[in-house]
Amino acid sequence: MSLTVPFPNPVRDWIISNLQRGCAAPDVVRELTNNNVAEELASAMVSTVMQALIAGSPLPDGQLLMAPPAYLADPCRLPASPVVACGDREIRILSRMSRPTAAVLGNVVSAREAEQLIELAAPRLRPSTVVDPATGMDVVADHRSSEGMFFRLMETPLLEKLDRRLAMLTGLPVENGEGFQILHYRTGAGSAPHYDYLTPNNIANAESVTRSGQRIITIVIYLNDVMAGGETVFPDTGWAITPQLGNAIYFEYGNREGQTDPASLHASSPVLKGEKWVATKWIRERRFISR
Numbered sequence: 544m545s546l547t548v549p550f551p552n553p554v555r556d557w558i559i560s561n562l563q564r565g566c567a568a569p570d571v572v573r574e575l576t577n578n579n580v581a582e583e584l585a586s587a588m589v590s591t592v593m594q595a596l597i598a599g600s601p602l603p604d605g606q607l608l609m610a611p612p613a614y615l616a617d618p619c620r621l622p623a624s625p626v627v628a629c630g631d632r633e634i635r636i637l638s639r640m641s642r643p644t645a646a647v648l649g650n651v652v653s654a655r656e657a658e659q660l661i662e663l664a665a666p667r668l669r670p671s672t673v674v675d676p677a678t679g680m681d682v683v684a685d686h687r688s689s690e691g692m693f694f695r696l697m698e699t700p701l702l703e704k705l706d707r708r709l710a711m712l713t714g715l716p717v718e719n720g721e722g723f724q725i726l727h728y729r730t731g732a733g734s735a736p737h738y739d740y741l742t743p744n745n746i747a748n749a750e751s752v753t754r755s756g757q758r759i760i761t762i763v764i765y766l767n768d769v770m771a772g773g774e775t776v777f778p779d780t781g782w783a784i785t786p787q788l789g790n791a792i793y794f795e796y797g798n799r800e801g802q803t804d805p806a807s808l809h810a811s812s813p814v815l816k817g818e819k820w821v822a823t824k825w826i827r828e829r830r831f832i833s834r
């Protein structure tokens with residue numbers, strides 16, 4: 544989302560006359576900041592005018608379109624060690640990625656735990672829904688999508704064990720986690736590219752962010768080996784993570800400034816053979832209060 548700010552024409556004309564009489568752009572910017580124009584705004588004003596003059600394109604007229612500040616990632620919240628002691632289990636960090644801030648994890652759950660999660664979830668699965676952009680209502684996605692369900696946080700002893708394990712991994716309070724979401728993709732099913740952070744363009748999302756803060760971390764645990772396809776893909780980086788039982792993809796997309804990282808755009812590529820089960824954990828800035 545870009546920002547429109549006022550850019551009075553007399554200021555624009557003053558910049559033009561200074562550039563045309565040979566002043567260097569940094570000096571023009573400095574003169575503006577000496578007159579109490581914020582540095583970022585002053586640079587945007589001068590560079591926009593300069594580019595328009597060079598390209599012979601229309602000059603700004605009364606306002607300026609400013610690009611949003613680029614996302615600046617905080618240091619990854621995962622420890623630097625290759626193995627993280629998480630209570631009853633040691634999670635392995637198999638690979639790290641810098642943009643988006645991410646890691647492939649191993650040994651996150653045992654085969655037995657994965658099987659138990661699937662058994663508990665199966666009778667409660669419902670067709671996955673998407674938000675209809677026109678109405679803001681939840682609608683059932685088409686037949687190519689998954690089915691899913693939500694557990695409550697620490698709903699059973701098994702879920703409590705897993706919720707606490709991931710809290711130890713991230714160093715954030717267990718209460719910041721939303722309850723696990725289980726997704727089941729049949730052959731042919733996948734998901735469209737999306738962000739996990741909440742865009743406050745509908746009331747429900749805006750209220751949720753007010754209550755619990757933004758979502759800042761996702762951990763998708765693979766609960767089975769997929770025979771072909773079903774990778775988690777990050778289209779902006781070209782990265783595809785192969786689902787393998789017990790592994791997980793961990794990624795961060797919120798910094799302490801409240802920015803969100805568009806490089807966290809991701810999707811599930813369609814399952815080509817077999818099926819795919821995952822458990823997703825979303826973690827908030829603060830304690831998660833569902834409503």
Ligand SMILES: O=C(O)CCC(=O)C(=O)O
Nearest residue numbers: 763774775810811821823
């Ligand atoms: O199934 C996957 O690989 C990704 C799941 C996902 O994007 C989500 O649960 O938000």
Ligand SMILES: [Fe+2]
Nearest residue numbers: 737738739809
């Ligand atoms: Fe997602």
